Amino acid sequence: MGTEKASVNGNQKLHAFFQGAVVPMDEAKVSVMTHALHYGTAVFEGIRGNWNEEQGKMFIFRMREHYERLLRGCKILLLDIPYTADQLCDVTVDLVERNGHQSDIYIRPLVYKSAEVVANLKLQELASDFTLITVPFGNYLGTDILRCCTSSWRRVDDNMIPTQIKSAGIYVNSLLAKTEATLAGFDEAIILNQDGHVSEGSGENVFMVSGGKLHTPRIEDNVLPGITRETIMQLAQAEMGLEVVERSIDRSELYLADEVFLTGTAAHLTPVVELDCRPIANGEAGPVATELQKLYFDIVVGRNPKYLHWCTTVVPRMVPA
Ligand SMILES: Cc1ncc(COP(=O)(O)O)c(C=O)c1O
Numbered sequence: 001m002g003t004e005k006a007s008v009n010g011n012q013k014l015h016a017f018f019q020g021a022v023v024p025m026d027e028a029k030v031s032v033m034t035h036a037l038h039y040g041t042a043v044f045e046g047i048r049g050n051w052n053e054e055q056g057k058m059f060i061f062r063m064r065e066h067y068e069r070l071l072r073g074c075k076i077l078l079l080d081i082p083y084t085a086d087q088l089c090d091v092t093v094d095l096v097e098r099n100g101h102q103s104d105i106y107i108r109p110l111v112y113k114s115a116e117v118v119a120n121l122k123l124q125e126l127a128s129d130f131t132l133i134t135v136p137f138g139n140y141l142g143t144d145i146l147r148c149c150t151s152s153w154r155r156v157d158d159n160m161i162p163t164q165i166k167s168a169g170i171y172v173n174s175l176l177a178k179t180e181a182t183l184a185g186f187d188e189a190i191i192l193n194q195d196g197h198v199s200e201g202s203g204e205n206v207f208m209v210s211g212g213k214l215h216t217p218r219i220e221d222n223v224l225p226g227i228t229r230e231t232i233m234q235l236a237q238a239e240m241g242l243e244v245v246e247r248s249i250d251r252s253e254l255y256l257a258d259e260v261f262l263t264g265t266a267a268h269l270t271p272v273v274e275l276d277c278r279p280i281a282n283g284e285a286g287p288v289a290t291e292l293q294k295l296y297f298d299i300v301v302g303r304n305p306k307y308l309h310w311c312t313t314v315v316p317r318m319v320p321a
Pocket residue numbers: 046174200201202203204205224225226227228229263264265266
């Protein structure tokens with residue numbers, strides 16, 4: 001979430017949804033005894049709200065799909081909360097309105113083991129709760145083109161920690177990879193799975209253009225089923241007539257690809273121009289990435305009527321601070 005300040009929005013004080021109510025952000029606090037703090041027993045989402053200046057409206061992108069993934073995570077981790085996906089969407093629209101943002105935002109729902117019990121590893125015995133924050137959010141990767149390295153860390157396998165959900169604990173894996181890459185001067189890490197195939201970035205899915213087709217690792221290679229991934233696959237097929245292939249990809253195939261790019265809610269679609277100090281093709285953003293990026297950016301701010309059903313429109317509510 002970069003260095004964005006989470007406390008104020010213009011002169012409007014930010015609120016959070018916490019323990020069933022909207023409260024000022026500085027009142028949304030948990031105890032040091034909270035189970036999730038000790039064991040990473042939580043699932044979360046990262047959803048973007050994209051500010052459309054001309055229309056004076058916020059467009060929340062594919063919110064329902066994010067909540068459906070969150071609830072799949074709840075099912076696996078026995079996180080029991082009394083909300084349906086539709087109710088979570090309603091709570092989110094209400095908070096985004098209330099916070100009155102007039103710039104791009106990051107929406108962070110978190111379902112966590114709220115029980116104040118430290119030495120208990122039985123998920124079925126631990127109470128859960130839901131909380132939600134919204135904060136201003138800019139360019140997550142801090143660059144428009146990426147120089148990446150292959151991580152020395154391997155992506156966690158699904159039979160170690162489920163990889164198709166965003167559980168908090170699994171992110172130690174991503175953090176180790178991202179930290180290693182950035183300390184070495186790269187922008188992002190490409191992480192291989194246990195058998196050496198390309199899995200994903202620390203917070204992004206990977207795509208490669210080769211032989212006139214778009215290729216991306218299959219979900220079984222321990223890939224998070226990204227909502228941006230699915231969006232880009234649909235757009236590539238429907239708008240560019242590109243064949244999309246989901247398959248295992250070798251590291252060296254990326255070196256020889258015509259284009260490589262990463263996708264994610266935070267990262268949007270960002271071209272990779274160099275991997276392990278080798279330029280990808282001529283070392284510049286390629287035509288497929290550029291066209292998909294343009295399509296995607298128009299859609300997420302509600303400028304493409306054909307895909308408006310992917311956006312939830314919110315008009316900020318001005319509340320005295
Ligand atoms: C590990 C990982 N892979 C991929 C993604 C991309 O998923 P999405 O497009 O749903 O944001 C994310 C971000 O949520 C992620 O954390």
